Structure formats: structure tokens, C-alpha cells
Amino acid sequence: MDKLQSLSAPIGRLLLSMIFIFSGFNKITGYAATQGYMESMGVPGMLLPLVIALELFGGIAILLGFKARLIAVLFVGFNIVSALLFHQFWIDASQMNPFMKNIAIAGGFLMIFAHGPGAYSIDNSHARKSSV
Secondary structure (H helix, E strand, O other), rough: HHHHHHHHHHHHHHHHHHHHHHHHHHHHOHHHHHHHHHHHHHOOHHHHHHHHHHHHHHHHHHHOOOOHHHHHEEEEEEEHHHHHHHHHOOOHHEEEEEEHHHHHHHHHHHHHHHHHHOOOOOOOOOHHOOOO
């Protein structure tokens, strides 16, 4: 049971980070389309490089468990703001599931913030070294 518990944190980080790493790459390859979509939703397109940086580098940081609590807080805010700006289910009922997906992901990041990145993380590598 201990092994399963120690593996749950890195697997959880992998699952949470994948959507952002892939999304960051997709925003790079579809830069103009993404920028246009953002602007059509009233979000300045000049923010796209920051979004890409958070998704790509923040996703990798979560995956590795590096500065995980800080990055997790950023992702909590990012997901809530994204849900409110881009998935307005109160206007379009088809946006309820994407809205709730973003809110649920924010909940996952709150767990990382509250409990840390867990086993097999850069943030906790000093604990492993000092116990050897």
C-alpha cells in the first residue's frame, strides 16, 4: 500500500500536467488562431505568450514537482479565470462540461498546493537525500 501511495502523487502530477503541456505546444503551432479566439472572447491577444509559458513550462514544472506549490496556485487561478472567460455555461449550455472540467482541474491543483508534490519530485528530492 505504501508503494501505491508514493506512486499516486507523480502519476497525479503527470495526469494534471499533460493537458497543459500539450495545450501549450498546440498554442504555439496554432498561434494566430489562438490569438484570434482570445481576442474574440475579449481577452487581449498579447497575453498569449504568457499563457503559453504557463501552460508549457508550468506543466513541465508540475510534472517534475518543481516549485509545485507556487505553480499549482497559478494554475488554480488560471483555470478559474479560463472557465469564467471561455466557458460561459450561463450563456451557452454546451459549455457546462468544459466549465466544470476547468473547475475540477483547479481542485486538483489545490490538492497539490495543500499537500505538496509528493514522492519523486524535485521539491522533495532534498528530503530523500538527507534521509540516506
